Amino acid sequence: MHDLSTASNDVSPLSLRKLIDLTHPLISSNVFSCPGHPMYAAQRTLSLxxxxxxxxxxLQIGTHSGTHIDAPYHFFDDGIPVDELDLSLLTAAPAILVDMRKKNAHEAITWEDLGPYTARMRAGVAVLICTGWSKNWGQPTYTDHPYLDGEASRRILETGVRVIGIDAMSPDEVNPEKGDCIDVHRLVLGNGGVIVENLNGLEKVVESGIRLDDLVVSLLPLRLTSLDGSPVRAVAWESGRQHTSIN
Ligand SMILES: [Zn+2]
Incomplete structure (x- = not known):
């Protein structure tokens, strides 16, 4: 009856691998949303x-509710909508986990900071930035996260990377005193890339002991025709490919 349940987050008897869930739970009327975005709500329509x-x-849900992906159309009328994204970049994609937990509130993450990780950046690889900020989800401090600076995002794109994820509200700084900060959004989405926001618990990947050089991630959006973004179920695991020898 409950064969597909992984509520304990342990490996169920049917599991082939240990998945790390990187998604915030969607709880009706209790999901942080950006100003002006719809509140997530679920109402019972039929009941046993x-x-x-x-x-x-x-469901009432925004395209940017919870853990979600921004498609180029989010900031560009002629950009690719979420249903036309290249799913091969979002399915079991090799991933680089960038540990930036040393960064403070509103501190920039620079290309220099990314130094130890840049050699593995290339087309087809997803870059996941771990700020450790997802523990502040739902708190007033959630918007005070570290952010990616423009130069760092430009250099990441130059390596061929088109998928950038972060465990915070945005890769851009969120600072009402500075007005709308959307430079990184415009740079990434304007170059055919996508941004995954509000990832949850990236530090679990570091702490799980899995081989970080063998990490893969899936970040699959709903097939929402012509829309600007979509909630995703984000999961990561160790591919195991590096352990498999072909004789
Ligand atoms: Zn978004």
Whole structure:
């Protein structure tokens, strides 16, 4: 009956590998959303308890609710919408986990900071920036996260990387005193890249003991026709390819 449950986050008897879930739970009326974005809400439409044939819910959800992906169309009218993204870049993609937990609130992450990680950056690789900030999810301090500076994002794109994820609200600084900061968004989305925001618990990847040079990640959006973004279920695991010898 419950064969597909992994509620304990342990490997179920049917699992082939240990997945690390990098997604925030969506809890009705209790999900942080950017100003002006819709609140996530779920309402029961059909109910077994009330004699209906099944349990069914109606969702109100924004394209940027919870852990989600920004498609180029988010900032560019002629940009690629979320349903036309190249899924091969988002499915079991080799991933580089950049540990930036040493950074403070509103501190920039520079190309220099990325030094130890840049040699592995190339086309087809996803760069996941771990600020450790997802533990502040739902708190007023959530928007005070470190951010990627413009030069760092430009250099990442120059390596061929087109997928950048972060465990914070945005790769750009969020600072009302400075107005809207969208330089990194415009740079990444304007060059055919995508941004994954509000990843959850990237530090678990570091602490899991899995081989970081063998990390893969899936960040699959819903097939929302012509839209600007989509919630994703983000999961990472060790591919095991490096342990497999071909004779
Ligand atoms: Zn977004």
């Amino acid at each position: 308890a009330k004699g209906d044939i099944a349990n069914v819910h109606t």
